[in-house]
Amino acid sequence: MIGYILKRTLQAIPILLGASTLIFFLMHAAPGDPxxxxxxxxxxxxxxxxxxxxxxxxQPVHIQYVRWLSSFARGDFGFSFSQKRPIIxxxxxxxxxxxxxSSVALVIIFALGVLVGTIQAVRQYSWVDNVATxxxxxxxxxxxxxxxxxxxxxxxxxxxLLPASQMTSVNFEFLPASDQWVDxxxxxxxxxxxxxxxxxxxxxRYMRSGMLEQIRQxxxxxxxxxxxxxxxxxxxxxxxxxxIPVITLLGLTLPFLVGGAVLIETIFAWPGMGRLxxxxxxxxxxxxxxxIAFVSSIMVILxxxxxxxxxxxxxxxxxxxxxxx
Amino acid sequence: xxxxxxxxxMTAVAIALAxxxxxxxxxxxxxxxxxxxxxxxxxxxxxxxxTMFPPTxxxxxxxxxxxxxxxxxxxxxPDFIHFRPGLxxxxxxxxxxxxxxxxxxxxITWHDGEPFTADDVVFAIGVCRAPEINYSAVSxxxxxxxxxxxxxxxxxxxxxxxxxxxxxDAVVCYPLPEHILGDVPFAEMANHPIAREPVxxxxxxxxxxxAGQEVVLEANPDFVLGRPHLNRITYRIIPDATNLxxxxxxxxxxxxxxxxxxxxxxxxxxxxxxxxxxxxxxxxTYLAWNTQDPIFQDKRVRQALTLASDRQALVDxxxxxxxxxxxxxxxxxxxxxxxxxxxxxxxxDSARALxxxxxxxxxxxxxxxxxxxxxxxxxxxxxxxxxxxxxIVTVLQQQYQAVGAExxxxxxxxxxxxxxxxxxDFQAAVAGWVVGIKAELAPTFxxxxxxxxxxxxxxxxxxxxxxxxxxxxMEAAKALWSRAQRIIVDEAYYTFLFQxxxxxxxxxxxxxxxxxxYGWGFNIEEWYVPEGRQKYNVPLNPxxxxxxxxx
Numbered sequence: 005m006i007g008y009i010l011k012r013t014l015q016a017i018p019i020l021l022g023a024s025t026l027i028f029f030l031m032h033a034a035p036g037d038p039x040x041x042x043x044x045x046x047x048x049x050x051x052x053x054x055x056x057x058x059x060x061x062x063q064p065v066h067i068q069y070v071r072w073l074s075s076f077a078r079g080d081f082g083f084s085f086s087q088k089r090p091i092i093x094x095x096x097x098x099x100x101x102x103x104x105x106s107s108v109a110l111v112i113i114f115a116l117g118v119l120v121g122t123i124q125a126v127r128q129y130s131w132v133d134n135v136a137t138x139x140x141x142x143x144x145x146x147x148x149x150x151x152x153x154x155x156x157x158x159x160x161x162x163x164x165l166l167p168a169s170q171m172t173s174v175n176f177e178f179l180p181a182s183d184q185w186v187d188x189x190x191x192x193x194x195x196x197x198x199x200x201x202x203x204x205x206x207x208x209r210y211m212r213s214g215m216l217e218q219i220r221q222x223x224x225x226x227x228x229x230x231x232x233x234x235x236x237x238x239x240x241x242x243x244x245x246x247x248i249p250v251i252t253l254l255g256l257t258l259p260f261l262v263g264g265a266v267l268i269e270t271i272f273a274w275p276g277m278g279r280l281x282x283x284x285x286x287x288x289x290x291x292x293x294x295x296i297a298f299v300s301s302i303m304v305i306l307x308x309x310x311x312x313x314x315x316x317x318x319x320x321x322x323x324x325x326x327x328x329x
Numbered sequence: 330x331x332x333x334x335x336x337x338x339m340t341a342v343a344i345a346l347a348x349x350x351x352x353x354x355x356x357x358x359x360x361x362x363x364x365x366x367x368x369x370x371x372x373x374x375x376x377x378x379x380t381m382f383p384p385t386x387x388x389x390x391x392x393x394x395x396x397x398x399x400x401x402x403x404x405x406x407p408d409f410i411h412f413r414p415g416l417x418x419x420x421x422x423x424x425x426x427x428x429x430x431x432x433x434x435x436x437i438t439w440h441d442g443e444p445f446t447a448d449d450v451v452f453a454i455g456v457c458r459a460p461e462i463n464y465s466a467v468s469x470x471x472x473x474x475x476x477x478x479x480x481x482x483x484x485x486x487x488x489x490x491x492x493x494x495x496x497x498d499a500v501v502c503y504p505l506p507e508h509i510l511g512d513v514p515f516a517e518m519a520n521h522p523i524a525r526e527p528v529x530x531x532x533x534x535x536x537x538x539x540a541g542q543e544v545v546l547e548a549n550p551d552f553v554l555g556r557p558h559l560n561r562i563t564y565r566i567i568p569d570a571t572n573l574x575x576x577x578x579x580x581x582x583x584x585x586x587x588x589x590x591x592x593x594x595x596x597x598x599x600x601x602x603x604x605x606x607x608x609x610x611x612x613x614t615y616l617a618w619n620t621q622d623p624i625f626q627d628k629r630v631r632q633a634l635t636l637a638s639d640r641q642a643l644v645d646x647x648x649x650x651x652x653x654x655x656x657x658x659x660x661x662x663x664x665x666x667x668x669x670x671x672x673x674x675x676x677x678d679s680a681r682a683l684x685x686x687x688x689x690x691x692x693x694x695x696x697x698x699x700x701x702x703x704x705x706x707x708x709x710x711x712x713x714x715x716x717x718x719x720x721i722v723t724v725l726q727q728q729y730q731a732v733g734a735e736x737x738x739x740x741x742x743x744x745x746x747x748x749x750x751x752x753x754d755f756q757a758a759v760a761g762w763v764v765g766i767k768a769e770l771a772p773t774f775x776x777x778x779x780x781x782x783x784x785x786x787x788x789x790x791x792x793x794x795x796x797x798x799x800x801x802x803m804e805a806a807k808a809l810w811s812r813a814q815r816i817i818v819d820e821a822y823y824t825f826l827f828q829x830x831x832x833x834x835x836x837x838x839x840x841x842x843x844x845x846x847y848g849w850g851f852n853i854e855e856w857y858v859p860e861g862r863q864k865y866n867v868p869l870n871p872x873x874x875x876x877x878x879x880x
Contacts, residue, residue: 034744035742035744035745035747035748036743036744036745036747036748040744040747041387042387042465043747043751044763045762045765045769045772045773045780046765046767046769046772047465047466047468048467048468049779050468051463051464051465051467051468054460054463055463058460058461058463083520086379087377087379087380087540088379088380088382088385088519088520088524089380089520089524089525090520094540097540097541098540098541101541153571153572156571156572156575157575160575160576160579160581161575161578161579164579167581168572168575168576168579168581169565169567169569169572169576169581170542170543170565170567171542172542174369174371174543174563174565174581174865175865175867178866178867270568270569271569271571271572272569272572273541273542273565273566273567273568273569273572275377275539275540275541275542275566276541279541279568280541283376283377286714286743288744
């Protein structure tokens with residue numbers, strides 16, 4: 005297993021380098037640069053030239069690339085042009101927020117998806133199955149940002165049940181410790197639901213079809229014939245095999261969560277990496293875009309690796325250390 | 330009312346001062362209830378601050394915040410040529426007006442308890458001038474030849490010539506704490522802890538900044554010019570306008586500054602819990618004509634299409650009435666604005682006649698005029714992230730169709746749009762300018778200037794622009810600016826569409842709120858909530874600010 009992880013890590017290096025290089029040159033090919041925001045009649049062009057010089061933007065692109073790569077290789081992500089502080093500090097601020105949101109969304113996706121899909125399979129063609137099927141298609145086809153806005157209008161504006169944005173309330177520091185947890189949870193609920201509900205619907209569909217396939221298998225019939233309770237048959241025997249396609253989804257969902265968080269973080273004013281990269285792209289803050297792209301690429305590779313390892317956990321036929329995943 | 334508000338405003342114009350001129354302080358809005366200390370203002374802002382170190386900040390949103398933590402020597406009145414006291418009580422010119430001396434109010438301290446002195450002013454000018462700092466307004470310091478601390482409470486600026494903006498230029502750079510930054514190399518100042526945990530000298534002190542989330546300030550109880558009434562200001566960063574609109578209506582946010590889109594105005598105005606403030610803002614939207622394009626070389630075409638533009642309809646439909654039809658580039662917030670310049674009327678019949686006189690006739694009956702085999706058909710570009718400008722293009726497309734001109738809308742990503750404008754790669758373009766404090770037209774209409782993308786080249790205009798900028802007598806300068814603007818309007822380099830109002834929505838419990846062209850926080854230290862209406866119970870921290878430490 006460790007050998008397999010090491011091998012995958014080594015394979016990731018050229019992928020990360022290639023992705024970062026591509027993004028570097030694509031960003032520089034786009035019109036404008038970080039000083040574009042200073043292009044105004046009341047700012048002397050000489051001042052802008054001085055800024056470009058100070059930021060190293062007066063150098064040819066290939067020189068800028070070599071400089072960036074050498075500092076990047078030494079673990080120095082550089083300095084944000086727009087936030088005027090080290091990028092490592094920015095990532096330290098935003099990455100935990102995105103991971104928190106994504107993790108809760110992930111729990112919603114799989115807990116809800118697996119539960120609903122299993123119930124649908126067990127109660128195939130019942131009214132529960134039909135309602136859940138319609139619901140799944142409804143949520144799956146709904147854009148997350150629109151669902152987010154609807155949640156805000158309904159739960160925040162209309163019924164005033166949940167806060168519309170941010171991670172905490174304005175008077176957070178004056179709340180007792182127990183209430184602070186509740187406050188954080190209340191702020192997390194809507195963005196996590198908006199981010200996860202579409203994928204949960206998708207997981208439910210996969211789970212339903214996987215489970216339907218499994219409960220018709222001979223080993224399930226044998227388990228029932230042995231007199232095992234239906235609960236044990238479903239949850240201990242059938243579900244384990246039905247989860248295999250869902251785990252494939254897990255690997256694919258991790259990068260989606262980072263991407264999907266771009267809109268959700270903006271709508272819910274969640275200070276994460278998704279919102280950060282959008283702002284950085286518009287401000288042509290090259291070092292920030294590159295650093296976030298790098299972190300996102302790592303998350304994609306990590307997601308894929310986790311999915312491969314989980315395969316071996318649920319399906320003993322798969323041996324990752326033999327490279328058969 | 331605080332003591333400093335009782336002092337009359339002071340003009341920054343040397344000539345006016347020599348004649349004993351002066352102005353009135355900003356007008357106070359009506360208020361109800363008895364002024365009381367306490368409560369918190371929650372402001373919803375669209376984007377995070379770039380920094381709280383004034384010399385390196387380039388965001389208006391950031392200066393809205395750190396402008397309450399740091400104060401300048403004098404503070405501008407809404408007309409930007411008169412001043413009210415700030416850290417200094419007053420200033421005076423010497424006999425030849427080549428020196429301006431500021432008299433600092435005694436007893437002012439930095440938020441860490443150290444005294445604020447004239448040396449901090451001298452130090453800050455040195456910081457703002459350092460090339461490593463990239464201070465965007467550094468050219469404003471060009472005429473200042475020397476800054477000296479006469480004593481701890483007196484600072485004197487010396488200039489190489491007399492000109493209209495001597496005081497404006499002297500107070501543009503925020504004083505900085507020399508006792509903290511004195512030993513820090515210029516290149517490291519932007520990354521110094523003070524850039525994110527400011528130790529200022531103003532009415533509010535820094536409490537916290539959670540990146541992307543919120544910035545919190547609290548009243549400075551030791552502010553010798555008077556403690557602000559509000560205990561706290563919390564700036565919540567909420568990028569989505571729909572969410573922010575929801576939050577101000579359900580009471581999570583108290584102030585929505587610079588309300589956009591304007592369609593929210595009627596919605597907020599009908600809300601009994603909100604008070605709307607709307608006044609002419611410091612930006613205008615225009616339609617630029619590329620005079621090097623074969624179609625628009627003839628000024629009659631530019632004039633005709635200006636006559637065909639129903640700009641009042643744009644103001645009514647797109648701005649919900651919250652704006653004025655544009656007349657000239659020096660808009661109403663600037664002293665050189667000429668109110669006698671009338672806007673081009675909406676007159677489609679005259680537009681048609683002018684186009685025909687210019688040789689543009691619809692010979693084939695397809696609804697579009699032609700001349701010498703060329704159709705009166707052109708592209709109109711704008712940036713796609715500004716919904717209002719995209720709507721303007723659509724409305725103008727309809728209006729120009731009525732006079733036989735065909736518009737092909739092109740929407741572009743902002744940086745691409747700017748690049749194409751500067752490269753003069755356009756025929757017509759809808760864009761806008763935010764107008765500064767000073768009357769300046771050379772950058773946008775001066776021959777050879779990079780922002781003169783319409784290629785304005787009228788000889789008289791080119792002579793007037795530099796002359797107006799160096800004329801010290803205000804009335805003489807006004808006459809020159811007026812003449813220059815009349816040429817610009819007559820040449821129709823731009824069709825001046827409108828000047829959008831600045832609109833702010835605030836919870837009705839806040840009293841004594843005076844918002845004007847200076848900004849929504851013009852007198853924020855004087856806002857209060859009467860005791861019976863206070864919403865938040867947030868105590869003040871009595872300890873002074875400690876840089877990089879817990880209080």
